[in-house]
Amino acid sequence: MIPDTTPAELEQALADAAAAAPALGASEPAVRAGWIRAVADALDAAADELVPIAMRESSLPEPRLRGEVARSSGQLRMFAEVLEEGSLLEVVIDTADAEAKPVPRPDLRRVLVPLGPVLVFAASNFPFAFSVCGGDTASALAAGCPVIVKAHPGHPELSVKTAEVMIEALRVAGSPAGTLGLIQGFDVGVTALKDPRITAAGFTGSVPAGKALHEIAVTRPEPIPFYGELGSLNPVFVTQAAVDARGKDIATGYVGSFTLGVGQFCTKPGLLFLPAGHGLQEQLTEAAGGVAEAPMLNDRIKEGFSSGLDRLQKVEGVRVWASAGATLLQTTVTELLARRDEILEECFGPVSIVVEYDGLDELRSAVDAFEGNLTATLHAESSDTELAGELLPLLTARAGRVLWNGWPTGVAVSWAQHHGGPFPSTVGSIHTSVGVTAARRFQRPVAYQDTPDAVLPAVLKDSNPAGISRRVNGSVTTGEVSR
Amino acid sequence: MIPDTTPAELEQALADAAAAAPALGASEPAVRAGWIRAVADALDAAADELVPIAMRESSLPEPRLRGEVARSSGQLRMFAEVLEEGSLLEVVIDTADAEAKPVPRPDLRRVLVPLGPVLVFAASNFPFAFSVCGGDTASALAAGCPVIVKAHPGHPELSVKTAEVMIEALRVAGSPAGTLGLIQGFDVGVTALKDPRITAAGFTGSVPAGKALHEIAVTRPEPIPFYGELGSLNPVFVTQAAVDARGKDIATGYVGSFTLGVGQFCTKPGLLFLPAGHGLQEQLTEAAGGVAEAPMLNDRIKEGFSSGLDRLQKVEGVRVWASAGATLLQTTVTELLARRDEILEECFGPVSIVVEYDGLDELRSAVDAFEGNLTATLHAESSDTELAGELLPLLTARAGRVLWNGWPTGVAVSWAQHHGGPFPSTVGSIHTSVGVTAARRFQRPVAYQDTPDAVLPAVLKDSNPAGISRRVNGSVTTGEVSR
Numbered sequence: 001m002i003p004d005t006t007p008a009e010l011e012q013a014l015a016d017a018a019a020a021a022p023a024l025g026a027s028e029p030a031v032r033a034g035w036i037r038a039v040a041d042a043l044d045a046a047a048d049e050l051v052p053i054a055m056r057e058s059s060l061p062e063p064r065l066r067g068e069v070a071r072s073s074g075q076l077r078m079f080a081e082v083l084e085e086g087s088l089l090e091v092v093i094d095t096a097d098a099e100a101k102p103v104p105r106p107d108l109r110r111v112l113v114p115l116g117p118v119l120v121f122a123a124s125n126f127p128f129a130f131s132v133c134g135g136d137t138a139s140a141l142a143a144g145c146p147v148i149v150k151a152h153p154g155h156p157e158l159s160v161k162t163a164e165v166m167i168e169a170l171r172v173a174g175s176p177a178g179t180l181g182l183i184q185g186f187d188v189g190v191t192a193l194k195d196p197r198i199t200a201a202g203f204t205g206s207v208p209a210g211k212a213l214h215e216i217a218v219t220r221p222e223p224i225p226f227y228g229e230l231g232s233l234n235p236v237f238v239t240q241a242a243v244d245a246r247g248k249d250i251a252t253g254y255v256g257s258f259t260l261g262v263g264q265f266c267t268k269p270g271l272l273f274l275p276a277g278h279g280l281q282e283q284l285t286e287a288a289g290g291v292a293e294a295p296m297l298n299d300r301i302k303e304g305f306s307s308g309l310d311r312l313q314k315v316e317g318v319r320v321w322a323s324a325g326a327t328l329l330q331t332t333v334t335e336l337l338a339r340r341d342e343i344l345e346e347c348f349g350p351v352s353i354v355v356e357y358d359g360l361d362e363l364r365s366a367v368d369a370f371e372g373n374l375t376a377t378l379h380a381e382s383s384d385t386e387l388a389g390e391l392l393p394l395l396t397a398r399a400g401r402v403l404w405n406g407w408p409t410g411v412a413v414s415w416a417q418h419h420g421g422p423f424p425s426t427v428g429s430i431h432t433s434v435g436v437t438a439a440r441r442f443q444r445p446v447a448y449q450d451t452p453d454a455v456l457p458a459v460l461k462d463s464n465p466a467g468i469s470r471r472v473n474g475s476v477t478t479g480e481v482s483r
Numbered sequence: 484m485i486p487d488t489t490p491a492e493l494e495q496a497l498a499d500a501a502a503a504a505p506a507l508g509a510s511e512p513a514v515r516a517g518w519i520r521a522v523a524d525a526l527d528a529a530a531d532e533l534v535p536i537a538m539r540e541s542s543l544p545e546p547r548l549r550g551e552v553a554r555s556s557g558q559l560r561m562f563a564e565v566l567e568e569g570s571l572l573e574v575v576i577d578t579a580d581a582e583a584k585p586v587p588r589p590d591l592r593r594v595l596v597p598l599g600p601v602l603v604f605a606a607s608n609f610p611f612a613f614s615v616c617g618g619d620t621a622s623a624l625a626a627g628c629p630v631i632v633k634a635h636p637g638h639p640e641l642s643v644k645t646a647e648v649m650i651e652a653l654r655v656a657g658s659p660a661g662t663l664g665l666i667q668g669f670d671v672g673v674t675a676l677k678d679p680r681i682t683a684a685g686f687t688g689s690v691p692a693g694k695a696l697h698e699i700a701v702t703r704p705e706p707i708p709f710y711g712e713l714g715s716l717n718p719v720f721v722t723q724a725a726v727d728a729r730g731k732d733i734a735t736g737y738v739g740s741f742t743l744g745v746g747q748f749c750t751k752p753g754l755l756f757l758p759a760g761h762g763l764q765e766q767l768t769e770a771a772g773g774v775a776e777a778p779m780l781n782d783r784i785k786e787g788f789s790s791g792l793d794r795l796q797k798v799e800g801v802r803v804w805a806s807a808g809a810t811l812l813q814t815t816v817t818e819l820l821a822r823r824d825e826i827l828e829e830c831f832g833p834v835s836i837v838v839e840y841d842g843l844d845e846l847r848s849a850v851d852a853f854e855g856n857l858t859a860t861l862h863a864e865s866s867d868t869e870l871a872g873e874l875l876p877l878l879t880a881r882a883g884r885v886l887w888n889g890w891p892t893g894v895a896v897s898w899a900q901h902h903g904g905p906f907p908s909t910v911g912s913i914h915t916s917v918g919v920t921a922a923r924r925f926q927r928p929v930a931y932q933d934t935p936d937a938v939l940p941a942v943l944k945d946s947n948p949a950g951i952s953r954r955v956n957g958s959v960t961t962g963e964v965s966r
Contacts, residue, residue, distance in 0.1 A: 026876060070585035085957070092899040102553035106889065108899035113879060117915070218701040222906045225913065308734060388938045393509060396596060396929050404934040406589065416575040416591035418930035423705045428600070430708065432929045437928070444913045445920070446879050447901035451887040455871045469959075474568070474898060476952075476959040 004185030010192060015147035016178030017117035018197040023176040025144045028458060029089060030466055033080035035175040040076035042169035043069060043133055043162075050161055052130040054127045059295035061202035064261065068128035075135060075413045079142035082436050086468020086478075088112070088142060089131035090443075091459055093472045095483045096450070106450045107483060109460040114144035116199035119192050121213065123152035123204035124297050125264045131155065132162040132182065135413075136202035136227075148181040148198070149201075150189035154298045158186075200442050202433065203228040203444035204266070207346075207424055214427045219350040228427040228442050229420065231346045232374035233270040234408045237363065237391065240275045241381040242405070250379055251280045254352070255287035257407035259326045262294045262299070263350030267375055267408040270346060273333075273366055276356045281321060283330060284354060296349060305349030312351065315342045328350040333362040338438040340369055344429055360387070361455055367394045372422025372429065375401045375408035398422060400429065401413070423432075485639040493675060497895035498602035499661030500629040501680040503878060506659040508597040508627045511941060513949055516563035518658040519624055523559035525652035528644075533644055537610045540638040542778035546745065558618060558896045561707030562625035565898075565919050568963075569951020571595070571625060573926075574942055576955045578966045589933045590966060592606070592943040595926035597627035598708075599682035602675050604696065606687035607637035607780050608747045609795065614638065615665065618694045618896075619710075622921035624662070631664040631681070633672035637781045642667075676700055683925050687710040687749070690829075690907055697910045710924050711910040712903065714829045715857035716753040717891045720846065720874065721909055723758045724864040725888070732736035732822055732912040733862055734763045737835070738770035740890035742809045745777045746833030747784070750858055750891040753829060756816075756849055761840045765802060767811055767837060774808035779832060780781065788832030795834065798825045810834040816845040828935055843870070853904025858884045858891035881905060883912065 005013070013074065024032070043050075047069045054065045078207075082088045090112045097105040119139040123130040128213030140147045151159035163182040170179050183192060193201055193216050201217055201224065203210050210228035217226035238250055256268050267328045275281065296302040309327060313320055322328040327350060336343050336355055357363045370376075378401035380388045395402050398420035401411075411419050417435030420426040426433075431441045453462050462481040464470065469478055488496070507515070526533075530552045537548045565571045573595050580588040601623040606613040613619075615632045623630045631956055634642035646665040653662045666675060676684055676699050684700055684707065693711035700709035721733055741752050757763065777786040792810060796803060800818030805811040810833065819826050819838055825837065840846045853859075859882035863871050878885050883904035884894075894902050900918030903909040909916075914924045936944050942951060945964040952961055 022876065022880070031827060067585050074585065087954075094895075094897040094899040100895075102550050102557065103893065103895070105897060108895060108897055110899040110901050110918075214703060214706065218706070223697065223701070223910060225911070371777050382935070382937070385937050392934075392938055393505065397505070400928065401930045401932060402934065404938075406933050410586065412577075412583075412586070412588045412591060414577040414588060414591055415954060416577040416593040416930055418593050419929040420636040420928070422927070427706060428708070429921070432928060435593075440913070444905070445616045445883065445901040445903070445915060447884045447899055449884060449886040450889050451875075451885065452865070454865070455875055455887075471570075471898060 002160060002184055005183040005188045010188055013148055013181040013183055014117070014192065014195050014197045016149055017148055017181055019436045020146040020176040020178030021114070021116045021151050024146055024179055025146065028466070029083040029086065032142070032144060033083040035081045035170055035173045036076050036083070036138070038169045038173035039133070039166050040073040040080070042165050043073045046165045049394065050158060050165070053161055054155060057158050058127045058297050060127070060261065065128065068126060071171060071413065072128045072133045072138070076138050078413060078436065079138055079439065083142055083245045086466070086470065088436065088439055089459055089468065091468065091470040093460065093470055095473060095481060104110055108447050108449055109451070109456065110447045111443050111457065111460055112440070113446050115442050115444055116145060117197055118145045118147050118149055118442050119201040120149045121189060121201065121203040121205065122149055122152040122159065122370055123302065124152045125261070125266070127155045127158055130204045132159050133166060135434050135438055140442045143439045143442040145442045146179050148183060148192060150192065151182055151184050182482040190216065194220055196222055197261055198224065199225070200225045202441070204229070204433065207231045210427060223324070225441065226427060227431055227433060229266060230424050230426060232266055232421065232425040233344060233370065234373055234375045234377070235271045235273065235370060236269045236377040236379065237273045237367065238275070239381065239384045241383050242379040243278050243280065245277060245381050247278065247280050248283055251283040252287055253407055255284065255291065255326065257409045258352035259291045259350045260409045262296050263326070264297055264348060265409045267411060269352060269377065271353045271355050273357055274364065275354045276358045278356070285322045288322035288326045288328040289324050292351065293325060300309055301348065305347065308347035308349070309351055312347055315339055318343065318353070320359065321354065329353040331355055333357045333366045337365060337369060344369065367391065369399070370398050372425045373399045374419060374421045374425045375403060377403040377406065377408055379405050400425070418442070420432055485643060485667055488494045488652060488666040488671045493671055495664055496631055496664040496666055497600070497675065497678050500631055500664055501663030503629040504597070504599045505660040507629055507662055510627065511949070512566040512569065512951070515625070515627060516566040517838055518656045519559050519566070519621070521652045521656035522616070522649050523556035523563070525648050526556045529648045533641060533648070536641045536644055537638060540611045540641050541780050543590045543610070543744065548611065551609060553609045554896065555616045555621070561622050561896060561919065562621055562922065566625055569949070571919065571922055572942055572951065574951065574953040576943065576953055576964055578956060578964060584739055586825065591930050591932055592934070592939065593928050593930045594940065594943055595923070596929050598925050598927055599628060600680055601628045601630050601925050602681045603630055603632045603683040604672060604684065604686040605632055605635040605642065606634045608744070608749070610638045610641055613687045615642050616649060618917050618921055623685070623925045626922045626925035628925045629662050631666060631675060633675065634665055634667050639667065652763065673699065677703055679705055681707065683708045684710070685924070687916070690712070690714045693695045693910060700877070709910060710914055710916065711929065712749060712916055713907050713909060715749055715904065715908040716827060716829055716853065717750055717856055717858045717860070718754045718756065719752045719860040719862065720756045720850065721862040722756070722867045722870060725862040726758060726761050726763070726865050728864050730761065730763050731766055734766040735770055736890055738767065738774065738809065740892045741835035742774045742833045743839065743892045745779055746809070747780055747831060748892045750894060752835060752860065754836045754838050756838050756846065758839055761839070768805045771805035771809040771811040772807050774833065778806060784831065788830065791830035791832070792834055795830055798822055801826065801836070803838065814835040814838055816840045816849045820848060820852060827852065839899065850874065850881070853881050855908045856882045857902065857904045857908045858882050858886060860886040860889065860891055862888050883908070
């Protein structure tokens with residue numbers, strides 16, 4: 001049992017983070033990239049020590065956890081690369097233009113600078129990829145922000161060990177002391193969130209907790225941005241043509257996706273919309289029944305799943321198709337619309353609902369029933385191009401990632417990724433928690449006007465000493481500036 | 484007297500905006516650019532009609548108001564250009580990579596899409612550039628969002644006429660009905676801000692009003708982003724070397740800047756830090772005394788200025804150097820630090836404070852005394868390079884724009900511009916209200932995964948039909964994608 005962080009320890013963590021901020025923020029991008037790579041290497045090197053702890057604390061299997069370590073270190077290396085390439089700083093240079101109308105234009109050079117210490121509330125379901133060494137931490141460090149992680153109580157020892165590995169790697173690499181800190185305890189996290197030294201917060205967790213923390217962050221005397229990933233139903237819509245062409249594959253793929261990681265993914269497909277008369281009940285039921293039972297992350301989540309399942313099964317119009325292994329429920333669009341709020345409440349765990357629609361009007365009504373989601377998926381064939389052309393804009397309006405003939409579990413880490421959708425799936429839908437642009441959440445622009453080369457930050461100097469990518473007078477270039 | 488918008492009219496405006504959102508959002512960027520250019524042309528063509536109304540309602544002089552019209556139409560054209568060039572959409576394409584580790588990577592294509600109807604609270608001090616046809620409206624339209632402007636009561640007739648000109652131009656150009664709407668009345672604005680159809684809000688005005696509206700926006704059942712520009716002191720720091728080299732020019736430039744537009748700029752320099760023994764008192768006092776008195780925007784602002792001035796003049800340690808024309812006050816860093824909250828309270832209007840510092844330690848303490856500002860300025864010479872190297876990071880930490888040997892009034896509209904600073908100068912310091920990136924406030928990313936070319940939005944198609952600028956596998960290009 002790891003005790004809560006004491007008030008004195010919290011004060012120390014906050015003071016250390018605040019003290020580290022100027023030096024970390026002023027570090028050359030290439031130097032910071034080196035520190036981040038050192039963390040990535042240290043994580044990989046410590047996998048043999050960390051993974052067994054994670055297995056014991058989260059009940060997740062070894063291959064999955066080893067994959068998570070690789071994902072986390074790979075993510076850190078991606079940020080290091082983009083820091084060196086320069087795009088993470090979004091440098092924009094407009095040289096002076098004495099002829100500009102209606103008034104002459106000064107020399108302006110814009111760069112993104114770090115906000116300051118960031119508080120990260122770790123998630124339970126990805127002990128590496130959305131926890132101490134996860135995407136929020138990686139993107140904040142890349143931005144140049146010190147990070148204080150509020151550990152998730154689901155894997156306390158892993159959190160401590162992971163932080164130790166990272167802090168030691170940062171120390172050896174030469175990053176300022178206080179670059180990374182770890183705190184334990186719910187109330188401690190709330191106290192930290194209210195502290196004026198904290199300049200932004202990231203959160204992955206439940207809707208009620210996320211909403212409560214969001215309100216604290218935005219109603220502080222000095223409001224700060226709060227990026228919360230709260231929950232998502234991730235509906236999947238299947239056309240008749242797709243059922244005809246590959247119904248059995250869809251059934252198998254669906255069950256595999258909603259039971260992946262014991263259904264404990266924020267991108268779990270919570271509903272599968274099939275045309276009435278799809279003929280896949282047997283296939284789906286067999287696949288769900290064949291899923292091996294596996295322990296959930298912890299007792300609290302298991303209890304939440306049990307009570308959520310009880311609740312769902314009692315909703316009028318919801319029938320049970322399979323209840324061993326994974327739970328598969330069934331309803332119709334008519335019944336869903338009649339009891340929308342009851343049926344469209346997320347149940348975290350290995351359960352999903354097949355919803356049968358009768359004709360395209362019902363399919364459209366089903367799409368309309370949704371609020372914001374992280375993802376929305378369409379399974380269709382090339383003969384559906386017209387229908388897809390109609391449905392994709394509707395899915396786009398309701399989700400941050402739109403998938404075609406795939407499954408939403410699995411979130412690739414890349415430049416183009418977007419993990420975040422309209423409320424309530426996230427608070428702050430204009431930002432992502434995965435992918436290169438996640439760093440933007442922790443950066444603010446500063447524009448330097450008519451400032452001599454000698455005193456400009458290196459990344460803004462005419463000579464572009466690090467050869468980074470910059471937008472100069474409208475065009476992206478790695479070249480020098482003449483003025 | 485223009486009456487408040489009625490509840491029925493407000494409902495119509497909201498319904499029209501919501502109805503326009505899908506078509507406006509789906510419009511091809513080049514088509515939208517055409518609509519925006521039509522608005523710019525119509526504004527320029529209507530200047531002879533609009534400027535006299537603005538003169539009557541705001542008391543501002545004709546050249547300034549004509550400049551504002553040109554600035555506003557130029558700003559619209561800038562957004563149209565960047566829409567056509569494509570960077571406004573931030574398209575990022577990562578093609579599939581079957582060899583990616585730890586797992587194969589799907590094809591992902593990210594694009595920024597509009598949030599939906601935006602509510603803009605117009606400002607009083609720029610009847611064009613920060614009002615109905617101002618930067619918030621321009622950037623939201625460029626993003627593809629319908630806009631409802633809550634008119635500022637300081638120029639009600641101008642607001643109506645401007646909206647008429649813009650709405651007619653949009654109609655003739657073919658933009659969806661409901662692209663732009665106008666509402667009147669404080670309570671009406673609050674009601675609109677709470678409406679679920681409004682997806683974001685922009686505001687320029689006072690700190691108390693901005694804070695109150697911000698709290699409403701972020702504590703709604705569905706919180707929405709609120710971008711508020713609230714107020715700023717814009718300190719100017721002058722080194723001894725700069726005084727020695729061009730003290731008289733600094734004195735003249737300073738008085739010109741803080742009295743520009745009768746001191747009614749959010750970027751007005753509210754304090755000038757001079758080394759003790761600067762010898763510029765006579766010069767400053769003469770320049771301030773020589774400023775012609777001019778009417779303020781309206782009676783409410785005039786009363787606010789009078790009472791603010793009374794308050795400031797009574798603060799212990801604050802002396803009056805000039806009180807005819809413009810008001811020039813004087814104090815010292817020691818006195819400022821002793822009564823910081825009283826002296827560092829913004830007073831909107833033609834007043835500024837000269838603060839004398841005794842040595843570099845006092846100068847550093849003075850910088851440390853500030854919270855967030857839109858701008859911070861340093862006047863220095865090349866012999867000050869070391870000192871500037873120390874001060875610039877401190878100014879960067881406290882401001883969104885850092886100026887060298889210039890004056891903060893005048894905000895160029897360009898790619899590199901940033902108009903926004905740490906709280907309390909803005910709520911949402913990671914965003915700007917001026918410049919190309921202002922549109923980002925009203926856009927959210929969507930990533931399409933493995934979606935066939937036939938159903939992708941045109942801007943994401945392999946062939947890049949409009950030849951826009953896109954980041955493909957890490958590099959910015961206007962070319963095609965091969966997959």
